[in-house]
Amino acid sequence: MTNSIDEIEFTDAIFAIGTNTTENHPVIGAKVKRAVRQRGAKLIVADPREIDLVKYATLYLRQKPGTDVALLNGMMNVIISEGLYDKEYVENRTEGFEAMKKVVEKYTPKHASKITGIPAQDIITAARLYAKARVASILYTMGITQHTTGVDNVKSIANLAMLCGYVGVEGGGVNPLRGQNNVQGACDMGALPVVFTGYQPVGSDEARAKFEKAWGVTLPPKPGLTIVETLNAAHEGKVKALYVMGENPMLSDPDLNHAKEALEHLDLLVVQDILLSETAQLAHVVLPAACFAEKEGTFSNTERRVQMVRKAVKAPGQAKADWEIISELSTKMGYPMNYANPEAVMREINQLTPSYAGITYARLEKEGLQWPCPNADHPGTKYLHINRFSRGLGLFTAIEYIPPAELPDKEYPFMMTTGRVLYQYHTGTMSRLSQGITERAPESLVEINPKDAKKLKVKEGQFVKVSSRRGSVQAKSTVTERVPPGVIFMNFHFKEAAVNLLTNPALDPIAKIPEYKVCAVKVEAA
């Protein structure tokens, strides 16, 4: 997030696009609802599904799945043609406006309406609500990124926010809400194929020299493989060994059959986890890990706030904390890692990572700190890009709408979109063990519009078979207006109805994120 969670409650307008906030980030959802109910903030919700947040919305836009760029371009078209944009901001703080304007010109409300299915008048209203606010915040999540055009979607959102001068101001910003507790931290810590900690590129001689000196080794400049690329390489026999720490690609990969084959090809699969996940069942070696309540350390939340994780209970049996396991294995392999505790690791992070330099355990004791926090006296950073973008001027990108990689056709006439539900989490390994939660959400449900249900002769609670070009699964149906006709929704928490047997592994060309959010399926009564 460029801005902070608490600012959401006090902003003037909120544009929530592709985020089912009340289910996926409930406590942020509460702040959005408070902004609306108690402070009169305007709320625009854009989502193919009529999610709970719609109840609180000033305006609801139901776009066809995968048409976000057209919607955003349409809004910008209105904002530019009506002169509602922040000319001074665009002039002084950004570049690339003219090129962007030229592309956007084509996306008249009428044209955008044709692509998105949203009435032209609503696009105009949304544009005015957003642009005329004193300050407005954009929230988004996987609904935006899990597309073959994910990077385009994100850049379009940045275009819109900069156009109105809402980046670098309190209450504004471009705010991706992170799905997992420490996605932000994993990225910050360089668990990515192209960067060290704090996004220092592995390709930079200077960065490499610094880490080589600190670690006493020579380091490779060649970028590494992403998860999906790794699985492909394993399939082809190019990657022989894989070490998986606390992940379950066997349920989260976009093409499960392919993932299973890839893992079975490996000469060595090591899985380190708290439970025997689907992936661990395929491993050559399984290492028992402590869970968050059994160790010390820090997580970084979606607003860049680094916070303490504390040991409350003892790990079961011989399970050990991940940091201990890695250190011991490394030492065994001839590279000693002798850290007394996680705090000692953080001290090393402080030295190598400018944005984390001032974040010490002593300071975190009372309250978390938001990076960048470059030194021990720095109070942390509530919102980014004040007066200046990291790259200098904010860059507008001209972006054309590209349809999703797979659209419905005769054989697969439905569009399927996927996501989470409030009560479950990710691949369900943790949340499904909770008795209370399981009572509330015991099984996977396929959402089908009443019109489609009637045509298919499917009744509430009846089992349906959902198939795509890649596979098929069965699950119970729930007949609801939450989804529009022609669209079904499934969640990815249940291995019994693993939607990733169906989803399209087509990747965004830059971010390499698979298109979980749209694929073509057929639905039959089972």
Place this chain on the structure above:
Amino acid sequence: MGQNKLTLTIDGKQMEATMGQTILEVARENGINIPTLCQYAKTTNVGACRVCVVEVEGARTLVASCCMPVNQGMVIKTDTKAVRDAQRLIIELLWSSGDHNCLTCEQNGNCELQNLVYWLQLEKPRFPISPPGYPIERTNTMIERDLNKCILCGRCVRACNEIQVNEVLDYARRGSRSKVGPAFDTDYIDSECFFCGECVDSCPVGAITFKQARFQGRPWELKKVRTTCTYCGVGCQMDLNLHDGKIVKVTGNREYGQPNEGSLCVKGRFGMDFVHSPDRLKTPLIRKNGELKEATWDEAYSYIAEKLSVIKKAHGPDSIAGFSSARATNEENYLFQKFLRAVIGTNNVDHCARL
């Protein structure tokens, strides 16, 4: 003195206040204790219980300090006989109209009604005890409700509507008595309730409690450890409540401030069963003859170290890859990428942020 500053007197002491503050706020800022029940920070002051009454010079009746804004020159007394008499009457009425059997109540020792009975030195209520006789709601695993203990302070209703804005709870009438609960007087499990548990944390007595924590340790036996939630990216601060080395329940703490100000959702609140699950991995496992068999750490480390060295020698460092975890800590993610880069010599490290 600034324009919106004023002075007043509480219990004979002169103090400064800001226009718009309530008597209660000014008193608390200055270390003067006024008891409250229905008042709940960050929600509307409804003035329902009147436990917070004080005497204001010139006023004809006692005033509820939680609702009364201060004025220049106000003279306030918080501990007169009239104030205490009024408070005793209120507490005795609440006490006698409910089933306040502290012997078996989960909130024994952590109950605002019990605290007030003790503070006011009440031996027993002057009215006969006559609880409403509601059945106890035990129809779900997460939240238990015993409305025979409800003092109708309305905190749960405001917590649900004004803090979580879930808009589930309201007042209903049932015979001569009011009742709090979901619409149509249904049980939580049959309502739109999201099981965020905000109402449980807000309840000053033992009317709404955590069902799984029943008989699992009394308030003074529980140890609280502050930590960060392991589910979504909000990073809520929470207290794990421990007894005998086990997590018994999870509570919010409003003093921790950002990012969640004490609020939680169903996952953070009720999703911790996995920690003590019998399915947890307890020893390293190595595959032998197609089956995963228990092994020691030494065996596991040796096996991995040897295999990795052989593969690296034969096929180069880029034939090895690692998936780090969005669930592990920063320190662990740091060490994991360091391991692949410095020890193996490859940049093949990623995590599932993109999945």
